[in-house]
Each structure stands twice: as structure tokens, then as C-alpha cells.
Amino acid sequence: MASVGAISFPRSGFDAVIFDCDGTLVDSMPAHFEAWCDALALYGASGVLREDVFFAMGGRPSHDIVMEINDLYSLKLDPEAIALAKRDSYYKRIGSITLIDEVAEFAQSLRGHVPMAIASGSNRRVVEKTLQLLGVSDWFDEVVTSEDVAEGKPAPDVFLYAAKLLGVNPLKCLVLEDAPPGILAAQRAGMQVVAIPMTIASQRA
Numbered sequence: 001m002a003s004v005g006a007i008s009f010p011r012s013g014f015d016a017v018i019f020d021c022d023g024t025l026v027d028s029m030p031a032h033f034e035a036w037c038d039a040l041a042l043y044g045a046s047g048v049l050r051e052d053v054f055f056a057m058g059g060r061p062s063h064d065i066v067m068e069i070n071d072l073y074s075l076k077l078d079p080e081a082i083a084l085a086k087r088d089s090y091y092k093r094i095g096s097i098t099l100i101d102e103v104a105e106f107a108q109s110l111r112g113h114v115p116m117a118i119a120s121g122s123n124r125r126v127v128e129k130t131l132q133l134l135g136v137s138d139w140f141d142e143v144v145t146s147e148d149v150a151e152g153k154p155a156p157d158v159f160l161y162a163a164k165l166l167g168v169n170p171l172k173c174l175v176l177e178d179a180p181p182g183i184l185a186a187q188r189a190g191m192q193v194v195a196i197p198m199t200i201a202s203q204r205a
Helices: 029-042 051-056 062-073 079-096 101-110 124-133 157-166 180-188 200-204
Strands: 016-019 116-119 142-144 173-177 192-195
Touching: 016 101, 016 157, 029 051, 029 079, 062 079, 079 124, 116 157, 124 142, 142 157, 157 173, 157 180, 173 180, 180 192
Parallel strands: 016 116, 016 173, 116 142, 173 192
Antiparallel strands: none
């Protein structure tokens, strides 16, 4: 497992906990970045996505990221084709991902006591494959992805829908998130947020 250092988790004041997946529960962001680079290079856009920009956009749906790249560089990349190539490249690297120690231990401590959900900007197949590979699928009562809502992060939709599925008032939900779009989305949903330090520092140390 990977470690992100000491995190202060609240132990009361919430009725449910919602976890982002990539970069929060799972140390998978380096694998996702490399997959994005592969996909973009495949379609003639090598080098357009800087690592710091990618991490700042963490949690956003693939379609939105491609559209932003198109706007930034006056490109006409096909969002669906890039997303498919990126997913295939990520699958080739999925064996390198690990749980993030502190977050996984917190989740384990809540099992059977507090309803929990995943709310991710990735697509469902990727999220479910990730959770299955790491053996944590049964930790969570619900999994919500960008495919389940009208707008992805930083809109609050994924978190509000997760709260609805859990049957918990959004104001009584605690969210764990690592990326700015996800943190903003949780705040817009009226939820308490614990910011998980981005794992880029530990990966490059």
C-alpha cells in the first residue's frame, strides 16, 4: 500500500462517508496520467497534457478533460476515442496500483457501522475493476460514477446521488477527496470534506 502521511479523520458528526476512488482510496493517479499520455500520443497529441495540469483536473470525467485540451490547444480530438484508448492503456497498468494506507484503514474501521459509497469521475467499468482488483468491492454499499449523473465534478451531482442512494441527508455526509474539482463538488453538495494529500509528491520523491 501507499502512504500519504498523517491525516486527521473525524470520528463523529456524520451519518455516511463517501470516498473518491483514484488518488483518495487508491494510489492510481500515476497510472492514469501515463495512460492519458499514451492515448493522446496515439492520436497525435503527444506532450499536450502536463502532469501538474492533469493532477489539478483529477476527478473530472474523461470527456470534459479532452474538451478542455481541445480548447487549450485548438485541437479536435474525439473525446470518445481518446477515452477508450486511455481506458485500455490504464488496464495495462492496473497491476501497479495499491490502496492508500491511511484511507483504507479508515474505511475498514467504518465497515458495518456507517454506510459508505464511492463517488468517482471515472467510468463504472474502470472503477469496479479497480475495486475488484484490490479486493475492496464489498466495503461499499454504493458506487456512483460520472456515467450516473448529468454533470461530473466539480458539479455536486455524484455526491448528491451517492447520498440519495445511501438514504442519508447530504449535510450528514463526510467526503474524502484529493483533487480540487472533487473537493469543490463536495463543498457544493454541502458535505463535510477531508482533503487527502495528493500522492504525486510521494510518487516523485
